[in-house]
Amino acid sequence: MKSLVYQDTPRYDLWLKxxxxxxxxxTFIPGLLLLPDEPDEALAMFGVTLFVSLLLKAVLPRRFQIxxxxxxxxxxxxxxxxxxxxxxKKIRLVSQREAVFHWGVSFxxxxxxxxxxxxxxxxxxxxxxxxxxxxxxxxxxALQNALKSG
Numbered sequence: 326m327k328s329l330v331y332q333d334t335p336r337y338d339l340w341l342k343x344x345x346x347x348x349x350x351x352t353f354i355p356g357l358l359l360l361p362d363e364p365d366e367a368l369a370m371f372g373v374t375l376f377v378s379l380l381l382k383a384v385l386p387r388r389f390q391i392x393x394x395x396x397x398x399x400x401x402x403x404x405x406x407x408x409x410x411x412x413x414k415k416i417r418l419v420s421q422r423e424a425v426f427h428w429g430v431s432f433x434x435x436x437x438x439x440x441x442x443x444x445x446x447x448x449x450x451x452x453x454x455x456x457x458x459x460x461x462x463x464x465x466x467a468l469q470n471a472l473k474s475g
Contacts, residue, residue, distance in 0.1 A: 327392050327393035327394045328392065328393055329390060329391070329392055330391045330392060330393060330463060330467050331390070331391040331459070331460065331463045331464075332388055332389070332390045332391070333388065333389045333454040333455050333456055333459070333460050334387070334388055334389075334454070334455050335385075335386045335387070335388075335389065335432070335434045335435070335452065335453055335454060335455065336434060336435040336437065336438065336453050336454065336455045336457075337434045337435065338434065338435040338436065338437070341434050341435070345381060348377060348381075349374055349377060349378060352370050352371075352373045352374040352377065353370070353371070353374045355370050356368075356369075356370030356371045356374065382401040382402070383400060383401040383402055383404055384400060384401065384404075385400065385401065385432075385434070386398055386399065386400055386432045386434065386452065387399045387400060387401060389452055389454050389460060391460070391463050391464050391467050392467070393467060393470070393471065394409060394410055394411075394471055395407060395408050395409040395410050395411075395413075395471075396408040396410075396413075396416075396442065396464060398432060398450070398452065406450070408442060408444070408450070410467065410468050410471035410472065411471070412444050412445055412446075413442060413443065413444055413445065413468060414443045414444060414445045415441075415443045416440060416441070416442050416443070416461060416464045416465055416468060417440070417441050417443070417461070418438065418439070418440055418441075418457060418458075418461055419439050419440070419441045419451070421436050421437070421439070423439075423441075424436050424439035424451060427441070427449070427451055428448065428449070429441070429448040429449035429450060429451055430448055430449070430450045430451070431450075431451045432450065432451065432452045432453070433451050433452070433453050434453050435453040436453070437453070437457075438453060438454065438456075438457030438458070439451055439452070439453050439457070440452050440453070440454060440457055440460060440461055440464075
């Protein structure tokens with residue numbers, strides 16, 4: 326990809342933080358309770374907790390980047406999604422209702438300021454940058470510049 330134009334972080338709402346905590350605690354607390362009597366089962370529960378936390382770290386978005394020729398959704402570790410502007414149709418802000426009832430790939434970590442990235446073919450991708458207005462403005466500007474030049 327060409328040079329970086331803008332970078333934003335996802336907005337994580339309290340509801341998502343609570344869900345993540347509940348999922349991790351649902352395996353960690355039983356592990357603690359099993360520890361005195363069933364150490365092997367407790368170790369298995371701790372292993373599940375570790376696996377789920379690593380899985381969440383790998384799939385939850387870390388950054389949203391705008392480059393001169395495309396967008397990148399940075400996930401945990403080496404994972405990410407590159408979206409070249411040549412393959413995109415539009416980038417727009419969607420209502421909260423549209424964000425809840427959408428058809429596409431969701432990286433929604435907040436229902437405030439959800440941005441839809443619609444490709445020419447395939448399913449839309451939904452993200453929630455911290456500053457969605459600024460992200461949308463710069464992404465559409467970069468998209469128009471890329472379409473003009475190539």
